[in-house]
Amino acid sequence: MFERTRKQLTLFFGSILGVVIILITAFFYLLLQETLQHNEIQKLDDLKNKMSQQWEHRMEEQTKGIRPMDHKIKNVEWIFLLTDELIVWVSPDQKPQISPTRYAAMSNQLLNWSQRNEMKRENGERFYEDESGERKIFLVSSQILKDDGGKYWMAIDISSNEALLRTIRLILMLSTVVLLFIAIWLAYFFAGKAMVPIKKSYARQVEFTTNASHELRTPLSVIHSSVELLEECKDVLPEFEQHILDSLQDEVTRMIRLVESLLTLARSDSKSLPIQIEKVDLVQVSHQIYQAIQPLALVKGIILKLQGPIMEHELTSFIHGNIDQIKQLIYIILDNAIKYTPSGGQVTISYRTSQDGRPTLQIADTGIGIPKDELARIFERFYRVDKARSRELGGAGLGLSIAADILSNHRAYIHVTSEEGKGSVFEIEFQSERISV
Numbered sequence: 001m002f003e004r005t006r007k008q009l010t011l012f013f014g015s016i017l018g019v020v021i022i023l024i025t026a027f028f029y030l031l032l033q034e035t036l037q038h039n040e041i042q043k044l045d046d047l048k049n050k051m052s053q054q055w056e057h058r059m060e061e062q063t064k065g066i067r068p069m070d071h072k073i074k075n076v077e078w079i080f081l082l083t084d085e086l087i088v089w090v091s092p093d094q095k096p097q098i099s100p101t102r103y104a105a106m107s108n109q110l111l112n113w114s115q116r117n118e119m120k121r122e123n124g125e126r127f128y129e130d131e132s133g134e135r136k137i138f139l140v141s142s143q144i145l146k147d148d149g150g151k152y153w154m155a156i157d158i159s160s161n162e163a164l165l166r167t168i169r170l171i172l173m174l175s176t177v178v179l180l181f182i183a184i185w186l187a188y189f190f191a192g193k194a195m196v197p198i199k200k201s202y203a204r205q206v207e208f209t210t211n212a213s214h215e216l217r218t219p220l221s222v223i224h225s226s227v228e229l230l231e232e233c234k235d236v237l238p239e240f241e242q243h244i245l246d247s248l249q250d251e252v253t254r255m256i257r258l259v260e261s262l263l264t265l266a267r268s269d270s271k272s273l274p275i276q277i278e279k280v281d282l283v284q285v286s287h288q289i290y291q292a293i294q295p296l297a298l299v300k301g302i303i304l305k306l307q308g309p310i311m312e313h314e315l316t317s318f319i320h321g322n323i324d325q326i327k328q329l330i331y332i333i334l335d336n337a338i339k340y341t342p343s344g345g346q347v348t349i350s351y352r353t354s355q356d357g358r359p360t361l362q363i364a365d366t367g368i369g370i371p372k373d374e375l376a377r378i379f380e381r382f383y384r385v386d387k388a389r390s391r392e393l394g395g396a397g398l399g400l401s402i403a404a405d406i407l408s409n410h411r412a413y414i415h416v417t418s419e420e421g422k423g424s425v426f427e428i429e430f431q432s433e434r435i436s437v
């Protein structure tokens with residue numbers, strides 16, 4: 001039970017930490033990407049300005065007569081270019097002129113590509129080039145020169161930025177995975193810490209219930225034997241006192257049963273008693289309980305039937321479990337079936353093997369049934385659908401809680417189907433293989 005709560009808490013803490021880690025990592029990556037892209041755009045703008053200034057300077061010199069009026073490449077000063085910058089200039093006479101950079105070899109491809117693609121984006125377009133197996137990425141932009149100077153394309157090599165981003169992406173992804181593992185471990189650790197006070201108060205409550213039930217048993221047994229003693233001389237008592245004695249007897253019996261149930265639950269909670277697992281013949285055990293409970297059914301005017309076994313192999317009626325607990329489980333469900341079935345009704349015990357070969361025991365009754373919305377709650381402690389009726393029948397709402405503990409000890413499942421006024425079917429599916437408790 002605690003392990004399940006710890007796992008749920010781990011999932012909760014882990015998810016929160018995980019989301020925070022992923023958000024921080026994504027934010028950091030996007031910030032870095034944004035900064036790098038901003039720098040690239042800035043660089044492209046600088047290049048644009050440098051080129052415009054060069055052109056204006058050249059025009060000025062031509063106007064002043066310092067420079068002859070032509071557009072030939074030899075007249076263009078490329079000295080302002082950095083090594084990762086490239087300019088392709090197409091003069092009005094359609095001759096491409098390429099800046100003498102280390103990218104000169106690929107300039108034609110860049111020019112072809114740029115002329116085919118419209119330079120629509122303000123911040124430049126990306127041009128990818130595989131140069132002898134190495135992938136290069138450029139940010140390209142174009143501009144038309146004043147005074148009919150032609151058009152030029154400028155590009156900056158952003159491959160190193162892209163490589164940097166790729167490396168950082170990989171590092172971030174790996175560190176996120178590592179951090180997520182650490183977060184899960186931390187969540188598990190803190191969930192364990194959070195469980196300490198819960199476990200303590202739970203242990204105190206179990207201890208209290210065990211002690212209280214234990215302490216109550218002795219005085220109740222004394223009262224019970226005293227009432228039984230008084231029962232022997234009941235005839236000499238006046239009618240009213242006889243009546244009181246009867247209800248005293250009923251209440252004491254109910255109290256003893258209640259205290260026994262509480263003690264069983266408290267023991268099961270504290271797991272103080274290791275249970276002994278052995279091979280149990282389900283058919284044989286059910287037959288014994290059927291015989292033991294038959295008189296109860298007869299008194300209530302209920303037909304009790306034992307059917308089966310409907311099994312492919314006789315051997316499948318054997319399960320591994322604690323015989324006393326298995327008997328108690330069948331008894332609780334059978335007792336309920338008889339308790340909640342009116343006189344004239346029928347209770348049937350049958351066996352079968354499930355599709356995957358598990359021994360399955362079914363107890364069906366034609367009783368009052370359980371409303372659909374209450375079905376999920378009947379295994380809760382002290383839960384009774386009709387409190388008055390259940391109390392009248394001697395129930396305290398603890399029988400099915402004990403049954404649930406036994407089922408969990410045996411890793412068995414129970415399926416309950418019921419229809420109000422028509423009856424209920426409790427189907428217990430046991431494990432066919434050996435279980436460890």
Ligand code: ADP
Pocket residue numbers: 336337340365367368369370378379383384385386390391394395396397398399400401424
């Ligand atoms: P109780 O001791 O009151 O019977 P249980 O834990 O055994 O407590 O059962 C819980 C409640 O489930 C009962 O009070 C009853 O309302 C309902 N219940 C259990 N078995 C049946 C059944 N076979 N038919 C109808 N109601 C049932």
